[in-house]
Amino acid sequence: GDSVTQMEGPVTLSEEAFLTINCTYTATGYPSLFWYVQYPGEGLQLLLKATKADDKGSNKGFEATYRKETTSFHLEKGSVQVSDSAVYFCALSDNTNAGKSTFGDGTTLTVKP
Amino acid sequence: EPEVTQTPSHQVTQMGQEVILRCVPISNHLYFYWYRQILGQKVEFLVSFYNNEISEKSEIFDDQFSVERPDGSNFTLKIRSTKLEDSAMYFCASSGGPNRYTGELFFGEGSRLTVL
Numbered sequence: 001g002d003s004v005t006q007m008e009g010p011v012t013l014s015e016e017a018f019l020t021i022n023c024t025y026t027a028t029g030y031p032s033l034f035w036y037v038q039y040p041g042e043g044l045q046l047l048l049k050a051t052k053a054d055d056k057g058s059n060k061g062f063e064a065t066y067r068k069e070t071t072s073f074h075l076e077k078g079s080v081q082v083s084d085s086a087v088y089f090c091a092l093s094d095n096t097n098a099g100k101s102t103f104g105d106g107t108t109l110t111v112k113p
Numbered sequence: 114e115p116e117v118t119q120t121p122s123h124q125v126t127q128m129g130q131e132v133i134l135r136c137v138p139i140s141n142h143l144y145f146y147w148y149r150q151i152l153g154q155k156v157e158f159l160v161s162f163y164n165n166e167i168s169e170k171s172e173i174f175d176d177q178f179s180v181e182r183p184d185g186s187n188f189t190l191k192i193r194s195t196k197l198e199d200s201a202m203y204f205c206a207s208s209g210g211p212n213r214y215t216g217e218l219f220f221g222e223g224s225r226l227t228v229l
Contacts, residue, residue: 031216034216034218036220043204043221043222044204045220046218046219049216093216093217095216100146101158106154106155
């Protein structure tokens with residue numbers, strides 16, 4: 001079945017540091033890929049997405065590129081802020097069967113001033 | 114901005130009791146889901162619902178679980194006889210409308226279930 005593997009956390013960075021959270025996936029067919037963010041005490045919200053190979057999703061300074069050859073969708077940000085502290089989930093949707101999404105285990109990011 | 118709403122935000126129940134969690138998806142969405150999250154980490158798929166029937170369910174979604182869309186707006190998850198291990202945050206999500214399914218999920222704020 002489909003699966004998503006995220007780098008293990010937690011990740012602690014200083015403000016303005018560069019962020020990379022690795023994500024790789026296994027899927028049959030051609031999934032869409034997503035990063036969701038969960039701030040403390042809140043639900044998940046979409047951060048960015050990519051629907052086909054070589055697409056780059058971007059939002060709020062975060063970017064991720066859909067790499068079919070390496071089955072990866074790594075999340076990056078050039079300069080993190082304290083307000084970016086949250087749990088980040090990589091996910092894929094199989095685009096069939098009402099599009100069940102499969103999530104990675106989540107990576108907790110803490111940014112210190 | 115349209116949003117998914119869930120009630121209650123927190124429910125405490127005794128083991129063996131029935132629980133109903135309620136959700137109001139975004140009004141023009143056609144796909145509905147329940148996920149759960151234990152200990153604030155892994156997000157686990159429970160069930161997807163489309164065209165008034167279950168389209169897929171996970172191994173977690175056994176005979177103790179059921180879903181219903183009793184009217185045009187609500188989407189409910191029922192747990193018939195709760196167990197301690199059902200304690201989790203339950204998230205409702207909705208997605209997609211006619212000719213514009215994107216795979217993107219819109220989540221509610223969650224309902225925290227505590228089984229004692």
